[in-house]
Amino acid sequence: MMEAKLLQTIRAQLITSESFHPFGQVIIASSDHRPFGLEAAQLQLQNGIPHFYIMRLHQRGRKFHQITRHQLCTQCLGSLEGKEWLLAVAPPSQAALPRLEDIVAFRIPGNCFIKLEVGTWHAGPYFDDPWVDFYNLELSDTNLVDHDTCSLLEHYGVECELV
Numbered sequence: 001m002m003e004a005k006l007l008q009t010i011r012a013q014l015i016t017s018e019s020f021h022p023f024g025q026v027i028i029a030s031s032d033h034r035p036f037g038l039e040a041a042q043l044q045l046q047n048g049i050p051h052f053y054i055m056r057l058h059q060r061g062r063k064f065h066q067i068t069r070h071q072l073c074t075q076c077l078g079s080l081e082g083k084e085w086l087l088a089v090a091p092p093s094q095a096a097l098p099r100l101e102d103i104v105a106f107r108i109p110g111n112c113f114i115k116l117e118v119g120t121w122h123a124g125p126y127f128d129d130p131w132v133d134f135y136n137l138e139l140s141d142t143n144l145v146d147h148d149t150c151s152l153l154e155h156y157g158v159e160c161e162l163v
Contacts, residue, residue, distance in 0.1 A: 006158050007063075012086050012105035015114070020106060023089040023122075024074070025115040041115045047072040048139035054080070058131045062162040064088065064123040065153040067098055071119050072146040076137040078113025079125070085110075085134075086126040086162050092119030097150050105162045121150070126162055 013019060017026045027041050067090065079085050088105045090098035098121040108114060108125075113135070116122055125134060139146065152158045
């Protein structure tokens, strides 16, 4: 028997440092000789071996029913070739599940990258191109030992769609 589900649309807003602050940082280009400061990515990678790689993702639509968090490290993501992409997020918390009403979405231009705070719930990246290459910085075992996933379908009866 199939569960009834609601489709909840989430309007993606253009990312700004201020609007993204509860979830992490937006990192934009700066001069080469700028000293380290609060505008630089504040990374937490001390719990393992940092892993920096380029991942090719294929377009999979804009719907999702799972959201994930990493509680041992920050994560940095950015697209290559200047391609815009979308990400849904909910703030970090000690709760076992994100609150459905706290999930928001951002349009992220290809001229910046984002750093997710430890524990930030996230779904994506999503995009309209056939495929996009992303650089990703996390720990070498993040997807094995630090991958806390919530099924929105199971807990709330909801699938989300980014618009």
